[in-house]
Amino acid sequence: MTVKHISLAGTATVGPKGQVVIPADVREKMAIKPGDKLIALYVEDRQSIAFITEEAAQELVNKMGSHISTLQTIVGKE
Numbered sequence: 001m002t003v004k005h006i007s008l009a010g011t012a013t014v015g016p017k018g019q020v021v022i023p024a025d026v027r028e029k030m031a032i033k034p035g036d037k038l039i040a041l042y043v044e045d046r047q048s049i050a051f052i053t054e055e056a057a058q059e060l061v062n063k064m065g066s067h068i069s070t071l072q073t074i075v076g077k078e
Contacts, residue, residue: 022051 010023022032030053032038037054052060 009026012020012022014020026032032053038051039054039057041050041052042048043050
């Protein structure tokens with residue numbers, strides 16, 4: 001996977017319960033509202049964390065599913 005664009009989005013402080021606050025401008029760019037679910041992705045070799053919305057994750061799963069169906073059709077398996 002190639003990352004096309006990474007930018008510094010701000011800083012967050014980890015609270016005593018491990019909670020972080022996502023900077024307001026990032027929440028606005030991602031249209032994150034109170035109560036939205038986010039999925040945390042951990043990239044071990046980079047020791048990095050990224051968040052995506054549950055909706056974005058579902059879209060990725062749907063795209064992967066369609067590619068799997070195409071591949072199954074090509075190789076003749078159901």
